[in-house]
Amino acid sequence: MHVAELIQRKRDGGELTDTEIAELLLGYAREDVPDYQMAAFCMAVYFRGLSSAETFALTDAMIRSGETIELGKALGRKVVDKHSTGGVGDKTSIAVGPIVAACGVPFGKMSGRGLGHTGGTLDKLESIPGFRVELGLEEFVDQVRDVGLAIVGQSGDLVPADKRLYALRDVTATVDNISLIAASIMSKKIAAGADAIVLDVKVGEGAFMKSEADARALAETMIELGRPADREVVCLLTDMDQPLGRAVGNALEVREALETLRGEGPPDFEELVLDAVARLLALSDLGVDEAEGRRRAEAVIADGSAAAAYQRWISAQGGDPDEGALPTAPVVRVTSAPRDGHVGEVAPIAVGLAALRARDEDAADAAVREVAAAYRLDDGAPQTRPVLIDVIAG
Structure with a gap:
């Protein structure tokens, strides 16, 4: 298996066979394929995508890389x-x-x-x-x-x-x-x-x-x-x-x-x-x-x-x-709204990243600033949105 050729074919929009995907993925699981080549393959997939057949083959190879339970x-x-x-x-x-x-x-x-x-x-x-x-x-x-x-x-x-x-x-x-x-x-x-x-x-x-x-x-x-x-x-x-x-x-x-x-x-x-x-x-x-x-x-x-x-x-x-x-934070910071109003929006990525970064006092102060910036204040009360958008069943 020539991994570079598989990466090149996917980079150029070609399709890999079931066997090629299995060999690539199982080789990576055995550490025969290095991280840098698999990273290049993932980036090629990111931009070019996988066909339905390739996606099935990738899933099957992942399952076959180890044991299964019924x-x-x-x-x-x-x-x-x-x-x-x-x-x-x-x-x-x-x-x-x-x-x-x-x-x-x-x-x-x-x-x-x-x-x-x-x-x-x-x-x-x-x-x-x-x-x-x-x-x-x-x-x-x-x-x-x-x-x-x-x-x-x-x-x-x-x-x-x-x-x-x-x-x-x-x-x-x-x-x-x-x-x-x-x-x-x-x-x-x-x-x-x-x-x-x-x-x-x-x-x-x-x-x-x-x-x-x-x-x-x-x-x-x-x-x-x-x-x-x-x-x-x-x-x-x-x-x-x-x-x-x-x-x-x-x-x-x-x-x-x-x-x-x-x-x-x-x-x-x-x-x-x-x-x-x-x-x-x-x-x-x-x-x-x-x-x-x-x-x-x-x-x-x-x-x-x-x-x-x-x-x-x-x-x-x-x-x-x-x-x-359950552990509690060693550093606590309180942030207040700059004015009266209602929270109209909370930017989820900013809040998520702030939670991941807040590990010490300096990081906590930075996280407070990030969280404060994630909130949008409105004058009127926001409309309640349902969490469930739709249900798709097989």
């Missing part, structure tokens, strides 16, 4: 999963998982770290003292069976090629490409073995997909990738023109997810969580529709079962489930 067969139950394409303040999985588990449906998820200005679910969970994101395959299956819920990182056994490529894309400005995003997400979803998946496809200024047309294309691509593997996929197109909820930053977002499990979360975040859970329960083997799924979700929040499921889950993965154990 969770449903292992548990004798239909297992569900939820995944987001990434946004600012998006701690949804941390709230969705315990609610689904409290409703009696097994939830098994392989998650990722932050890309660009977005925060990753694993990064948020690792702010919980003692929490382990690395579980062996057998341990992962056992926890989903015994606890009803596990959220883990990519191990060396499951889709190792995507783990390497994911990190490379983050530092080479090749994140926001439909084929690369779709292959990355669906390889993890298929390899981890959930039978039914709800995908939260973010659209707007704070998302990787800026336009609704691109978000729809991504959703449809992921639905298509799930079909050969017999995965039921439903995509929610959701608004990311402003941060989700009121908290941005790892420990802050875990705390807000826990508040939501107690029925005390911000309305926009709570609405998205309930919508996602309702659809997951409708896809499960409970035999309920979305309306009944939502009713059950609200019930387990109200009676404390969802919060209890969170406690069991965090403890099972070695974490301290006590909210008081």
Whole structure:
């Protein structure tokens, strides 16, 4: 295999065969293909794109780079999963998982770290003292069976090629490409073995997909990738023109997810969580529709079962489930509005980057300035926008 020739052909708009893509990707997983060549290939894909056949081949190669799990067969139950394409303040999985588990449906998820200005679910969970994101395959299956819920990182056994490529894309400005995003997400979803998946496809200024047309294309691509593997996929197109909820930053977002499990979360975040859970329960083997799924979700929040499921889950993965154990910022700065008015807009990327940068006193002061600049003040009250834009089902 002449890697440079494959890069050149893709750079010039040509198409690669299934075998060529598999050899390239599996060679990268074995570290036979160096980072600089794979970075060049990713940039060629970023500008030239991948055909449908190439996207299927890339996804398949990622899956075949490691082991796979059939969770449903292992548990004798239909297992569900939820995944987001990434946004600012998006701690949804941390709230969705315990609610689904409290409703009696097994939830098994392989998650990722932050890309660009977005925060990753694993990064948020690792702010919980003692929490382990690395579980062996057998341990992962056992926890989903015994606890009803596990959220883990990519191990060396499951889709190792995507783990390497994911990190490379983050530092080479090749994140926001439909084929690369779709292959990355669906390889993890298929390899981890959930039978039914709800995908939260973010659209707007704070998302990787800026336009609704691109978000729809991504959703449809992921639905298509799930079909050969017999995965039921439903995509929610959701608004990311402003941060989700009121908290941005790892420990802050875990705390807000826990508040939501107690029925005390911000309305926009709570609405998205309930919508996602309702659809997951409708896809499960409970035999309920979305309306009944939502009713059950609200019930387990109200009676404390969802919060209890969170406690069991965090403890099972070695974490301290006590909210008081979450770290607090060593430096606190308060910024005030320069005049009376209403917040008309919050720029999500600026807030997301500020949260990532605020690590010491100097950085905190800079972050305060960035956050203040992210807010637009209006004289009149803004119109409330729904978080859910549309639903696309396979």
